[in-house]
Amino acid sequence: MNTTPSLELAALIEGYRRFRESGWTPRRERWAALREGQEPRVMVIACSDSRVDPAQIFDVDPGEIFVVRNVAAMVPPFETTPGHHGVSAALEFAVQFLKVREIVVMGHGLCGGCNAALTQSMRGTEPGQGGFIADWIALLDNAREHVVAQHGTEGREAARAMELAAVKVSLANLRTFPCVAELESRGKLRLRGAFFAISDGVLHLLDEDSGKFAPVA
Amino acid sequence: MNTTPSLELAALIEGYRRFRESGWTPRRERWAALREGQEPRVMVIACSDSRVDPAQIFDVDPGEIFVVRNVAAMVPPFETTPGHHGVSAALEFAVQFLKVREIVVMGHGLCGGCNAALTQSMRGTEPGQGGFIADWIALLDNAREHVVAQHGTEGREAARAMELAAVKVSLANLRTFPCVAELESRGKLRLRGAFFAISDGVLHLLDEDSGKFAPVA
Amino acid sequence: MNTTPSLELAALIEGYRRFRESGWTPRRERWAALREGQEPRVMVIACSDSRVDPAQIFDVDPGEIFVVRNVAAMVPPFETTPGHHGVSAALEFAVQFLKVREIVVMGHGLCGGCNAALTQSMRGTEPGQGGFIADWIALLDNAREHVVAQHGTEGREAARAMELAAVKVSLANLRTFPCVAELESRGKLRLRGAFFAISDGVLHLLDEDSGKFAPVA
Amino acid sequence: MNTTPSLELAALIEGYRRFRESGWTPRRERWAALREGQEPRVMVIACSDSRVDPAQIFDVDPGEIFVVRNVAAMVPPFETTPGHHGVSAALEFAVQFLKVREIVVMGHGLCGGCNAALTQSMRGTEPGQGGFIADWIALLDNAREHVVAQHGTEGREAARAMELAAVKVSLANLRTFPCVAELESRGKLRLRGAFFAISDGVLHLLDEDSGKFAPVA
Numbered sequence: 001m002n003t004t005p006s007l008e009l010a011a012l013i014e015g016y017r018r019f020r021e022s023g024w025t026p027r028r029e030r031w032a033a034l035r036e037g038q039e040p041r042v043m044v045i046a047c048s049d050s051r052v053d054p055a056q057i058f059d060v061d062p063g064e065i066f067v068v069r070n071v072a073a074m075v076p077p078f079e080t081t082p083g084h085h086g087v088s089a090a091l092e093f094a095v096q097f098l099k100v101r102e103i104v105v106m107g108h109g110l111c112g113g114c115n116a117a118l119t120q121s122m123r124g125t126e127p128g129q130g131g132f133i134a135d136w137i138a139l140l141d142n143a144r145e146h147v148v149a150q151h152g153t154e155g156r157e158a159a160r161a162m163e164l165a166a167v168k169v170s171l172a173n174l175r176t177f178p179c180v181a182e183l184e185s186r187g188k189l190r191l192r193g194a195f196f197a198i199s200d201g202v203l204h205l206l207d208e209d210s211g212k213f214a215p216v217a
Numbered sequence: 218m219n220t221t222p223s224l225e226l227a228a229l230i231e232g233y234r235r236f237r238e239s240g241w242t243p244r245r246e247r248w249a250a251l252r253e254g255q256e257p258r259v260m261v262i263a264c265s266d267s268r269v270d271p272a273q274i275f276d277v278d279p280g281e282i283f284v285v286r287n288v289a290a291m292v293p294p295f296e297t298t299p300g301h302h303g304v305s306a307a308l309e310f311a312v313q314f315l316k317v318r319e320i321v322v323m324g325h326g327l328c329g330g331c332n333a334a335l336t337q338s339m340r341g342t343e344p345g346q347g348g349f350i351a352d353w354i355a356l357l358d359n360a361r362e363h364v365v366a367q368h369g370t371e372g373r374e375a376a377r378a379m380e381l382a383a384v385k386v387s388l389a390n391l392r393t394f395p396c397v398a399e400l401e402s403r404g405k406l407r408l409r410g411a412f413f414a415i416s417d418g419v420l421h422l423l424d425e426d427s428g429k430f431a432p433v434a
Numbered sequence: 435m436n437t438t439p440s441l442e443l444a445a446l447i448e449g450y451r452r453f454r455e456s457g458w459t460p461r462r463e464r465w466a467a468l469r470e471g472q473e474p475r476v477m478v479i480a481c482s483d484s485r486v487d488p489a490q491i492f493d494v495d496p497g498e499i500f501v502v503r504n505v506a507a508m509v510p511p512f513e514t515t516p517g518h519h520g521v522s523a524a525l526e527f528a529v530q531f532l533k534v535r536e537i538v539v540m541g542h543g544l545c546g547g548c549n550a551a552l553t554q555s556m557r558g559t560e561p562g563q564g565g566f567i568a569d570w571i572a573l574l575d576n577a578r579e580h581v582v583a584q585h586g587t588e589g590r591e592a593a594r595a596m597e598l599a600a601v602k603v604s605l606a607n608l609r610t611f612p613c614v615a616e617l618e619s620r621g622k623l624r625l626r627g628a629f630f631a632i633s634d635g636v637l638h639l640l641d642e643d644s645g646k647f648a649p650v651a
Numbered sequence: 652m653n654t655t656p657s658l659e660l661a662a663l664i665e666g667y668r669r670f671r672e673s674g675w676t677p678r679r680e681r682w683a684a685l686r687e688g689q690e691p692r693v694m695v696i697a698c699s700d701s702r703v704d705p706a707q708i709f710d711v712d713p714g715e716i717f718v719v720r721n722v723a724a725m726v727p728p729f730e731t732t733p734g735h736h737g738v739s740a741a742l743e744f745a746v747q748f749l750k751v752r753e754i755v756v757m758g759h760g761l762c763g764g765c766n767a768a769l770t771q772s773m774r775g776t777e778p779g780q781g782g783f784i785a786d787w788i789a790l791l792d793n794a795r796e797h798v799v800a801q802h803g804t805e806g807r808e809a810a811r812a813m814e815l816a817a818v819k820v821s822l823a824n825l826r827t828f829p830c831v832a833e834l835e836s837r838g839k840l841r842l843r844g845a846f847f848a849i850s851d852g853v854l855h856l857l858d859e860d861s862g863k864f865a866p867v868a
Contacts, residue, residue, distance in 0.1 A: 012321065016275055038268050065267055069285055096347065136302065136306035190223050
């Protein structure tokens with residue numbers, strides 16, 4: 001095992017040193033408080049994509065948002081089948097223990113996961129060769145049918161429609177969790193769909209009444 | 218459905234406006250390039266905890282790290298059982314399609330997930346009441362036994378030992394993925410364990426030869 | 435042979451000591467990684483002029499750009515005649531072995547080499563007295579004709595036109611190298627013309643569609 | 652022709668913006684003076700390698716060093732054969748017109764060009780496939796024979812010996828230029844061999860009396 005850092009790791013270490021200088025030392029009181037525990041009021045579910053870091057897009061301070069990131073910002077539905085349910089565990093942690101008051105599902109443009117869902121390009125591949133992605137985005141199968149019926153499987157419009165639909169799928173799945181549904185009905189928890197368009201850097205918010213995403217002014 | 222933003226959402230929107238001013242507009246060429254696709258060289262697997270945002274701790278630019286975040290920065294082992302394997306899908310995406318060159322598993326101090334694993338405080342709870350967390354951190358069961366044998370289930374030392382052990386579990390599980398093992402053996406992919414100690418803000422790196430985590434100077 | 439450093443060398447040694455303190459020691463991980471090899475993604479071809487150091491103008495880290503510097507940032511065309519083809523060797527190294535993804539040719543204002551090309555002031559001088567410069571900048575002869583036809587041989591406009599034309603000559607000559615042409619056509623390599631105006635410190639980029647250089651905002 | 656910047660170019664543009672802010676604007680008087688012309692007192696001949704930027708290693712200000720960079724920091728001997736002699740043109744420019752007082756030839760460790768010279772790995776390849784490198788480093792053929800006789804063609808010692816010998820070759824070739832030899836003999840120009848060891852970041856200077864390179868304290 002070679003312990004020499006790669007150039008990639010060296011860059012992370014240099015970034016960490018900048019963080020120490022500008023993100024830690026001048027903010028030691030905040031960090032001292034965070035030592036006692038976290039109390040984020042918001043959970044953000046976002047994509048793993050390197051271009052859509054929620055802490056950057058929302059310019060938040062340490063301690064403010066509890067974050068799940070996976071391919072396409074997906075939330076599987078409430079299921080009690082055996083297995084390791086990562087998103088469900090995080091959701092449980094955020095809602096039951098941290099008692100967050102808002103859950104934001106943030107999709108984004110140019111999403112490779114949504115594109116794979118739309119084009120079914122991974123279908124039939126082996127696990128490790130694309131099969132895990134295929135299984136994961138099968139969560140979007142129903143939504144995909146509607147998108148394809150309206151927009152086909154190609155072009156910018158179809159892609160955007162799939163990306164926006166995926167946010168709605170995750171919101172709907174969130175509501176299959178009894179605790180989420182109950183807290184939302186009691187006004188103790190809000191769910192919010194959001195969409196970050198990489199192509200022009202504009203954040204959109206979903207108005208669930210109209211079903212439309214509108215840009216933040 | 219009320220579309221008035223909550224105080225929480227209003228804060229995110231304000232942050233987004235700061236991002237537009239200082240993170241988007243002056244960096245429009247970078248964002249224009251990112252419109253063409255992402256090419257991160259590093260995948261970071263980190264905890265959902267609000268205090269350990271990898272983009273902040275490593276001070277990276279948009280596009281540099283592909284990020285998975287879940288409770289306790291866990292990687293389940295390679296499994297071909299049916300189901301939605303979120304981490305496996307993200308790993309597949311990063312390694313097979315984005316061809317990242319380094320995977321960093323970053324654990325952290327004061328980790329609620331690791332603490333639950335150590336104390337088994339969620340054991341026997343219902344799904345949605347703690348049961349999802351219990352199932353998720355059951356991934357740490359074997360490692361826990363060794364920790365408890367040496368340090369018991371209480372106190373700072375036991376907690377830290379559990380947190381460090383969790384990083385090693387994720388590294389070991391990463392290597393159960395055939396593509397990861399093969400690329401690592403060919404020198405095309407590096408795995409690295411890291412640990413961010415919230416209490417003093419110090420990043421540690423794992424030397425897998427000695428099994429020890431050492432602070433970055 | 436006197437080994438006492440001259441004042442000039444003493445100044446370099448003092449600079450080296452500053453580099454050790456601020457450029458080496460705090461960045462030891464990067465340097466350790468660079469010990470394993472270089473992987474620059476960009477090749478920069480720039481002028482030897484003391485005022486246009488690419489590492490300063492682009493504020494890059496060690497390891498990021500592979501640099502050729504000669505009089506007027508020239509690239510001779512692909513030639514298989516015998517001889518020591520320095521630029522061709524560097525180009526071959528960068529493109530075939532390091533697999534850089536972008537080649538930037540950076541011209542600059544107030545360029546002595548371009549001025550000599552425009553005014554033909556070295557013509558007919560002996561090698562060592564100006565003859566080598568005359569031969570070298572004969573690479574610009576064709577471009578010069580067009581410039582002179584439009585702007586004459588004197589004044590700021592003619593000088594600037596010659597300097598900008600020189601960048602285009604180097605880009606055209608780069609494309610006479612089969613490997614460059616092929617990689618560019620396959621989208622694996624990009625060529626980019628740039629121009630640094632010393633008089634106001636503004637960098638310009640060439641849009642090859644319009645043939646115009648525009649300032650970076 | 653796509654004018655969208657690549658991620659590589661976007662990074663250079665961001666670096667340029669930092670330069671504008673910290674390297675240009677606060678130093679506008681220096682730049683105003685440089686507008687009137689350059690008066691570097693030193694010429695540095697260095698390798699194109701991305702890790703050995705002379706402006707970084709000597710921490711110089713804009714305007715201080717006139718720089719040639721090519722593979723292995725080579726200087727071909729004085730030759731009046733037809734052709735484009737890039738290094739000779741730069742040398743002529745520096746010595747005859749800028750009247751530099753010192754020429755530093757800086758070799759470096761882990762040099763790919765010197766390694767190719769030592770191992771003859773490019774020999775017999777086509778131009779564009781390694782042939783240009785082969786021709787270029789043929790300048791080291793004589794020196795190589797001595798190195799191989801003493802150290803063989805493999806291992807760190809042989810590599811270092813080749814790298815140090817290359818500096819001496821360039822110094823010797825510099826002295827084949829009549830103007831260099833004459834100015835040096837009159838004490839108007841000094842030549843200096845230097846060597847930057849990437850592995851530990853230490854600069855060495857050549858004492859031509861002893862033929863040894865010694866680290867700068």
